[in-house]
Amino acid sequence: MKNVIVGQSGGPTAVINSSLLGVYKTARDRGADIVYGMVHGVKGLLDGDIVNLSESLKNDIDMDLLKRTPSSFLGSCRYKLPDIDGNEKTYDKIFAKLEELEIYAFFYIGGNDSMDTIMRLTDYAKRIKSPVKFIGVPKTIDNDLAITDHTPGFGSAAKYIAATTKEIIRDGLVYDYPVVSVIEVMGRNAGWLTAATALAKGEDCEGVDLIYLPEVVFDVDKFIADVGVMLKQNRSVVIAVSEGVKVADGRYVCELAEHVDYVDAFGHKQLAGTARYLAGRVAANYGVKTRAIELSSLQRCASHIQARVDVTEAYNVGGAAVKAAFEGLSGQVITLKRVSDDPYMCITEPADVHLIANVEKKVPVEWITEDGTGVKPELTHYIFPLIQAEIAPLWVEGLPRHIKLGFTKTK
Amino acid sequence: MKNVIVGQSGGPTAVINSSLLGVYKTARDRGADIVYGMVHGVKGLLDGDIVNLSESLKNDIDMDLLKRTPSSFLGSCRYKLPDIDGNEKTYDKIFAKLEELEIYAFFYIGGNDSMDTIMRLTDYAKRIKSPVKFIGVPKTIDNDLAITDHTPGFGSAAKYIAATTKEIIRDGLVYDYPVVSVIEVMGRNAGWLTAATALAKGEDCEGVDLIYLPEVVFDVDKFIADVGVMLKQNRSVVIAVSEGVKVADGRYVCELAEHVDYVDAFGHKQLAGTARYLAGRVAANYGVKTRAIELSSLQRCASHIQARVDVTEAYNVGGAAVKAAFEGLSGQVITLKRVSDDPYMCITEPADVHLIANVEKKVPVEWITEDGTGVKPELTHYIFPLIQAEIAPLWVEGLPRHIKLGFTKTK
Numbered sequence: 001m002k003n004v005i006v007g008q009s010g011g012p013t014a015v016i017n018s019s020l021l022g023v024y025k026t027a028r029d030r031g032a033d034i035v036y037g038m039v040h041g042v043k044g045l046l047d048g049d050i051v052n053l054s055e056s057l058k059n060d061i062d063m064d065l066l067k068r069t070p071s072s073f074l075g076s077c078r079y080k081l082p083d084i085d086g087n088e089k090t091y092d093k094i095f096a097k098l099e100e101l102e103i104y105a106f107f108y109i110g111g112n113d114s115m116d117t118i119m120r121l122t123d124y125a126k127r128i129k130s131p132v133k134f135i136g137v138p139k140t141i142d143n144d145l146a147i148t149d150h151t152p153g154f155g156s157a158a159k160y161i162a163a164t165t166k167e168i169i170r171d172g173l174v175y176d177y178p179v180v181s182v183i184e185v186m187g188r189n190a191g192w193l194t195a196a197t198a199l200a201k202g203e204d205c206e207g208v209d210l211i212y213l214p215e216v217v218f219d220v221d222k223f224i225a226d227v228g229v230m231l232k233q234n235r236s237v238v239i240a241v242s243e244g245v246k247v248a249d250g251r252y253v254c255e256l257a258e259h260v261d262y263v264d265a266f267g268h269k270q271l272a273g274t275a276r277y278l279a280g281r282v283a284a285n286y287g288v289k290t291r292a293i294e295l296s297s298l299q300r301c302a303s304h305i306q307a308r309v310d311v312t313e314a315y316n317v318g319g320a321a322v323k324a325a326f327e328g329l330s331g332q333v334i335t336l337k338r339v340s341d342d343p344y345m346c347i348t349e350p351a352d353v354h355l356i357a358n359v360e361k362k363v364p365v366e367w368i369t370e371d372g373t374g375v376k377p378e379l380t381h382y383i384f385p386l387i388q389a390e391i392a393p394l395w396v397e398g399l400p401r402h403i404k405l406g407f408t409k410t411k
Numbered sequence: 412m413k414n415v416i417v418g419q420s421g422g423p424t425a426v427i428n429s430s431l432l433g434v435y436k437t438a439r440d441r442g443a444d445i446v447y448g449m450v451h452g453v454k455g456l457l458d459g460d461i462v463n464l465s466e467s468l469k470n471d472i473d474m475d476l477l478k479r480t481p482s483s484f485l486g487s488c489r490y491k492l493p494d495i496d497g498n499e500k501t502y503d504k505i506f507a508k509l510e511e512l513e514i515y516a517f518f519y520i521g522g523n524d525s526m527d528t529i530m531r532l533t534d535y536a537k538r539i540k541s542p543v544k545f546i547g548v549p550k551t552i553d554n555d556l557a558i559t560d561h562t563p564g565f566g567s568a569a570k571y572i573a574a575t576t577k578e579i580i581r582d583g584l585v586y587d588y589p590v591v592s593v594i595e596v597m598g599r600n601a602g603w604l605t606a607a608t609a610l611a612k613g614e615d616c617e618g619v620d621l622i623y624l625p626e627v628v629f630d631v632d633k634f635i636a637d638v639g640v641m642l643k644q645n646r647s648v649v650i651a652v653s654e655g656v657k658v659a660d661g662r663y664v665c666e667l668a669e670h671v672d673y674v675d676a677f678g679h680k681q682l683a684g685t686a687r688y689l690a691g692r693v694a695a696n697y698g699v700k701t702r703a704i705e706l707s708s709l710q711r712c713a714s715h716i717q718a719r720v721d722v723t724e725a726y727n728v729g730g731a732a733v734k735a736a737f738e739g740l741s742g743q744v745i746t747l748k749r750v751s752d753d754p755y756m757c758i759t760e761p762a763d764v765h766l767i768a769n770v771e772k773k774v775p776v777e778w779i780t781e782d783g784t785g786v787k788p789e790l791t792h793y794i795f796p797l798i799q800a801e802i803a804p805l806w807v808e809g810l811p812r813h814i815k816l817g818f819t820k821t822k
Contacts (some may be wrong), residue, residue, distance in 0.1 A: 012582060069581065070581045071584060072579075072585050075585060077586065148737070156415070159809060159810070166813065170712065170813060171423060175488065176486060181708075204476075204812055296665060297592075340429070384808075395801070399573055400582060400611070404616070
């Protein structure tokens with residue numbers, strides 16, 4: 001009897017469900033009896049909110065839809081396990097639940113915080129001599145996990161961002177007067193996604209003119225000057241800026257706006273966006289038409305543009321997690337290792353979760369141009385293979401078809 | 412000797428270049444010698460900025476790329492011809508140019524303002540007894556032209572909006588706490604595009620909870636109450652709101668924000684968006700997490716999601732314009748006439764430009780629910796056939812390939 005359980009945690013990606021499918025199918029293929037899903041991650045496990053995945057994935061079409069469905073099929077949580085010492089009760093509750101369900105292995109698909117969960121559960125299992133295996137399956141559009149060459153989810157987000165940027169660049173050239181477009185891209189601390197806008201440039205596209213990553217201190221005056229130089233050269237200036245850019249004193253650029261839109265019930269400022277603030281400054285300085293475009297949550301949920309490379313890798317890390325567990329490993333995260341650059345080739349490789357949890361991988365400064373307004377070829381070269389190839393949505397009556405979880409609680 | 416000239420005007424759509432292709436190919440097929448393109452519309456004609464389209468469209472691949480390229484291939488303008496009386500010089504200059512180029516027919520792809528241009532040129536041609544034919548080719552994502560069943564460009568924008576809305580709805584359900592997402596959709600006066608969010612609902616999607624069109628006076632207090640009701644029923648509430656909603660005193664909702672983000676060099680307020688303002692109000696009232704999502708210019712330039720119905724119709728209105736001119740008609744706009752609802756079938760039909768120019772078609776009030784927070788089945792039934800079928804991008808190295816105009820001026 002081998003039951004396994006899988007959960008999804010943190011922000012979703014366009015391929016997080018491909019990893020779920022990789023876990024599900026591989027576990028079934030390798031003889032697991034029941035593949036349980038935790039609804040809303042480890043929180044669902046604690047609350048007894050658990051589903052039998054076979055009841056939701058009834059046939060091949062369901063599984064193909066799952067690959068193409070945005071958001072986390074099982075629901076997600078931002079719940080972080082507390083320190084073990086002093087909180088043994090929480091851990092005992094989890095392990096009691098796992099024992100009750102006769103769980104052989106526990107898989108968690110997520111980013112940094114989720115790998116922290118795997119690490120703590122592994123450590124506690126060791127302490128209480130539990131035989132349950134714990135394996136982490138990496139995902140995050142932010143691409144900020146250590147050790148792994150890149151994270152599943154990044155490639156599809158990068159493809160969406162680059163494709164959209166191309167469209168915005170064409171659109172910006174439509175009139176014969178100057179327009180400055182500022183595109184705001186996700187990534188609070190790491191600029192990987194913002195860097196993906198550099199891929200727009202090609203035979204058929206002028207590319208973005210200025211790129212600002214959060215790895216470089218942002219200087220508003222320099223920014224205004226940079227835009228001025230570009231406005232002398234081009235009718236349409238397109239700028240990509242990370243939502244996480246900060247000025248020298250550590251404040252986010254969006255915090256510089258004199259006025260906030262609103263203060264909510266908890267006193268949280270509803271900040272104007274970074275792009276909107278910068279577009280306003282440009283308009284005030286140069287008297288040109290500006291546009292602020294926030295790519296917002298579309299970056300993580302636009303599953304109608306998935307990179308097939310990313311879908312396959314997401315599936316593979318899920319499958320490799322099961323393989324590792326069934327071969328007796330625990331406390332591991334399945335990483336991607338680039339074994340060849342040209343042709344691009346990646347394999348999966350387990351790595352100790354203690355080396356990955358809570359470590360943040362930023363864009364290396366040597367991949368950013370000296371003036372801080374662009375990225376070097378090494379960086380686009382690194383991202384390029386990850387956005388390759390396509391997987392078409394299953395179009396039904398004119399729209400991409402998804403699959404949603406029937407929330408049947410089995411426990 | 413039959414030369415023709417074509418221009419694009421107003422805001423672009425995802426299929427405005429399919430109409431250009433329809434004009435180009437049909438004109439060539441029907442024996443036109445040179446198909447000229449005005450760069451940046453009639454402004455380009457006045458400035459002598461003209462291209463020979465055959466120099467840009469060299470082969471079948473170029474033409475297939477043109478169909479899939481966002482923005483206006485020839486560039487656009489917001490230039491409106493002045494009244495004829497007192498401005499005869501401007502008109503004489505245009506007609507002299509047309510004579511010099513030996514133009515038989517003049518095609519203008521655009522919305523309301525562009526049809527006004529066709530009307531004035533037709534009237535002036537009549538006055539000076541010029542033999543040049545003037546035909547309007549309708550386009551606008553806003554779908555606000557009279558007489559025609561719908562406008563090319565609307566279907567693809569509606570498909571993009573509905574597909575994106577489905578993704579946002581899935582994404583909104585990812586966590587187990589309440590989230591209110593406010594999606595801001597284009598359309599200053601007509602709510603057609605906002606109504607397209609209603610198409611998201613289906614077997615696999617919960618749909619949007621509240622829809623606010625500009626045809627109905629907006630009441631902020633009622634909005635807050637509407638959201639409160641929905642929050643009692645659903646964990647995730649998704650709201651679609653037109654950028655053009657106005658309160659009873661005529662102000663746009665986005666003008667209600669106490670603080671503006673910035674005042675530009677001309678004293679123009681850089682307004683916080685409607686979605687952001689309303690999300691702020693919801694957060695302040697209910698203390699829930701909110702998200703403001705502006706679909707922004709992506710709605711008009713997301714050519715990676717085109718409705719094939721729309722591409723075909725856009726091509727057809729371009730082709731029918733040439734046919735009409737070559738059969739001797741002038742002062743006409745090519746409209747779409749729905750000859751059957753089920754199965755959906757549309758034919759083209761020329762209509763007198765005087766009946767169309769400067770008339771704005773809004774969503775009929777009887778297609779909006781009485782409480783003003785949704786649309787009736789008649790409206791989704793009307794839009795549904797227009798978003799059908801797909802045309803895949805030409806993916807090259809992981810991104811949709813486009814074509815750009817080499818700005819070779821022939822005059």
